[in-house]
Amino acid sequence: MTVISSTNNPLYFIGQGDWEVPDPNDVSNDEGLIALSWELNPEMYDRLYPYGIFPWFEQEGVVFWFSPEVRSITATDQVKIAKSMRPYINGRKWRFSVNTAFEQVLEKCSAVDRPGQAGTWITEKFHENFMALHREGKGYSFEVWDGEELVGGTFGVITGAVFVGESMFHTQTNASKYAYIGMCQYLEAHGVIAVDNQLPTEHLDRLGAMNIDREEFLEVMLHHAGLVSEDATIPRSDNYRLSL
Template sequence: MENNGKNNPLFFLGDRLEFPPVSNANSDGLLAVGGDLSPERLLLAYQSGIFPWFNEDALIFWWSPDPRMVLFPEKIKVSKSMRKVIRDTDFRLTKNTCFEQVIEQCAIQKRKGQEGTWITPKMKEAYLNLHEKGFAKSYEVWQNDELVGGLYGIDLGHIFCGESMFSLVSNASKYAFIHMVNEFKEQNYLLIDCQLHTKHLESLGAQEISRKDFIEILKKQN
């Protein structure tokens, strides 16, 4: 074990299906290292308020940041210009029709200030396994029968843990996100987990809450 800067030792995962308490995470949210990406471990992670995030050829890093970026469905913000896009667009939305294509597009999407991708081949395989088991889901946006945007994440039944999104044309991922949130609002989902703060998510109504509050909400129907 090694010190993580918060007087707690960094936890190295072995073969046992377990995670340390999320309160053990360091100030950056790093909680543990190692383990595997089996469906069982991934589901336990998300159900515990933890997610994997690491670079290719690196050990698996497990995170539980404080604060946590979330969106309560009833607080979704849709700008006047986006309402016009939704009303007048020729976009077409589907769900779970091409999960593998969505995750591939998310992996190759160029992002400002980020080199490479954390969606490694191992991560793709792991989430495809979760998709086959019905937990990982995708929303796809089409224009002229071409896939132009979408997103994917883990559906826990009362919380959706968003993982990544992409757009090949303007507003495509926003279109998918807004429709997904409105669907979850009708189904009484408690929140969408956005993990970390971005201005883009904040513009859509996401906000930061404490990890403690996030875990309390997470456990309400687990």
């Protein structure tokens, strides 16, 4: 593993040759940037996600990996259902499915215009790797349908009993919330204890996410992530009913 900084808390270059996983606490900047790589492949996700190190974006072919001080995490049995969401669940306005349209969800997430972002972080390199993880049984999607139209969804990667959420989208109001609630309920039913949201947002806070420091987050990962337990099995479903 190549060190490319002369500070006491170095920045690492990973993914080539015989590389080691950086210490996730070995961060010397406020943003949590810990490593860079030219490559992005499923092995890197397998080795780095249990330590909470994730790739945030790619710039000029370089992938930037982060280990932020503050993390957002949702216990799957603690997801919050606002009153405004109850009519959607009771009325079964939408159909919720699991892992039936992974690439569609991925493409919809990459096409969303997000405030303060120029373009998408889901570049071709990220797209190829998420598809590879999906083929390996590690990448999963959760979809919301209005008839035959995909109106909301989210996707991510499983590591042990923790699901790492990557992105979500909606084309109808509240469809991404519906996807997130359904995801948590379905994951809980299949042995997943938490969703690693990576970064805090007010939207996730309203859905039951907790913001915790890196040390506490790593304790969760130490006990439940892929290094200490087999990946949870998340079966495909064409029509899962959410509950209040």
